[in-house]
Amino acid sequence: MTLKFDLQPSPAPRSDAEREAVLADPGFGVNFTDHMAVATWTAADGWADSAVVPYGPFQLDPASAVLHYAQEIFEGMKAYRHADGSVWLFRPEKNAERFAVSARRLALPELPVESFVEAVEALVEADQAWVPAGGEASLYLRPFMFASEVFLGVRGARKVQFCVIASPAGSYFSGGVQPVQIWMSRDYTRAAPGGTGAAKCGGNYAASLVAQAEAAEHGCSQVLFTDAVERKWVDELGGMNVYFVTADDQLVTPALGTILEGVTRDAILALAPELGLTPVERRVSLEEVLEGCRTGAITEIFACGTAAVITPIGALKGLDGTTAVADGEPGPRTLELRQALLDIQYGRREDTHGWMHRV
Ligand code: COI
Numbered sequence: 001m002t003l004k005f006d007l008q009p010s011p012a013p014r015s016d017a018e019r020e021a022v023l024a025d026p027g028f029g030v031n032f033t034d035h036m037a038v039a040t041w042t043a044a045d046g047w048a049d050s051a052v053v054p055y056g057p058f059q060l061d062p063a064s065a066v067l068h069y070a071q072e073i074f075e076g077m078k079a080y081r082h083a084d085g086s087v088w089l090f091r092p093e094k095n096a097e098r099f100a101v102s103a104r105r106l107a108l109p110e111l112p113v114e115s116f117v118e119a120v121e122a123l124v125e126a127d128q129a130w131v132p133a134g135g136e137a138s139l140y141l142r143p144f145m146f147a148s149e150v151f152l153g154v155r156g157a158r159k160v161q162f163c164v165i166a167s168p169a170g171s172y173f174s175g176g177v178q179p180v181q182i183w184m185s186r187d188y189t190r191a192a193p194g195g196t197g198a199a200k201c202g203g204n205y206a207a208s209l210v211a212q213a214e215a216a217e218h219g220c221s222q223v224l225f226t227d228a229v230e231r232k233w234v235d236e237l238g239g240m241n242v243y244f245v246t247a248d249d250q251l252v253t254p255a256l257g258t259i260l261e262g263v264t265r266d267a268i269l270a271l272a273p274e275l276g277l278t279p280v281e282r283r284v285s286l287e288e289v290l291e292g293c294r295t296g297a298i299t300e301i302f303a304c305g306t307a308a309v310i311t312p313i314g315a316l317k318g319l320d321g322t323t324a325v326a327d328g329e330p331g332p333r334t335l336e337l338r339q340a341l342l343d344i345q346y347g348r349r350e351d352t353h354g355w356m357h358r359v
Helices: 016-024 092-105 111-127 204-219 263-275 288-297 333-344
Strands: 035-043 048-054 073-076 078-081 086-089 138-147 159-167 180-184 222-226 235-237 241-245 250-254 276-281 296-307 311-319 321-324 357-358
Touching: 035 111, 035 311, 048 111, 073 092, 073 204, 073 222, 078 276, 086 333, 092 241, 092 263, 111 138, 180 204, 180 296, 204 222, 204 333, 235 241, 235 250, 241 263, 241 288, 250 263, 263 276, 263 296, 263 311, 263 333, 288 296, 288 311, 288 321, 296 333
Parallel strands: 180 222, 180 311, 250 276
Antiparallel strands: 035 048, 035 159, 073 138, 078 086, 078 138, 086 357, 138 159, 222 235, 241 250, 241 296, 296 311, 311 321
């Protein structure tokens, strides 16, 4: 049975003026809307108490399992306002399916796809006025689930909290579409075979932070991880997937396994042939990437994710020095793909794949 998320109106929603001030310069992940969608799960009764309620803090017992064993998963997705004022989600079922995959890996209960989409839709509908218009701004949606059971034993929790919050968002990187530099981590890896690399769980991101800080110390916006076994194969970045454009028009990305199955990654694979590129999912060694940048066999590299959209990578930095990607400027293929994706999301290009979902 699909859960219903009925609206309990916020007693004190922000005024139009307050909201407009936020929407004029939303930043990323710092401002939140008036409501949130919630539901709870217990081993005894399953899913219950679903509603859209005023945005506000949770009261958590200090012994809540998530605070000790990090039994938590999340998603990232966006709502876009089209020129006619309508509001759309991009492939929400894909996020719902991935959320279920993550839940299985983290021993959390699965939320049915229809209930996940219902929750997101109900929140966006309640907080429609918070969906920015114009430019590349959107309403970033963050569904998440955590172990709320008060218990210090190590096993899957028998009480779980589900929630969706919404945050008006501009560009994830402060430079927008300006190329970013990437730090090649030597000491840290992100995911081992059999581990949680393919799940979107907070622990993966927590484990990336020290490497991310190292990247920042070297003037880089993201860290690039290689595989945990041979330290040879490109895995993904701290919080996004990565793509390589070759001189013979291939669009290469690391094969699935220990990486996150990005929704943007998947959309790019589908869009590539429409732009004359051959999509290829395979293992890519870091050595091949560096050599390819030096010889010109690799002409462009970009990062992709819901938050990052498609962001050009201008250089790879490591302890042995810096390797520029072509002339360091955003490449034409990167920009074309970015435009094609954004045009679909904002309703300016025909949605031949049936990706957009009207709220
Ligand atoms: C997203 O792209 O939505 C993510 O979840 C990545 C996060 C680092 C912002």
